Amino acid sequence: MTKIYRLLTEDDTSAFCHKVSLALSRGWELHGSPSMAFDAETGRMRCAQAVTKDIEADYSPDMKLGQQ
Structure with missing residues (x-):
């Protein structure tokens, strides 16, 4: 299991x-x-929120995080 971050x-x-x-x-x-x-x-005011997700794949810098 891999944890990814956005x-x-x-x-x-x-x-x-x-x-x-x-x-x-x-x-x-x-x-x-x-x-x-x-x-x-x-x-303008800007907002930010970190999110994480556990996935069943190896992490790769080429992966599109939003599509996981």
Whole structure:
């Protein structure tokens, strides 16, 4: 069993919540608390949430994590 990791990021809109909800519906689990930071270049708040998932495959840097 291999544990894989993703960091989901998005502007602070409902799109971020939908991105995290989609990952959870595909078997990913929350890892830690979400983070928010102000992006001075764009003038927007950004959100981030780490997620992990156990898979039955060997890890490869070529794998598309979002498709696992």
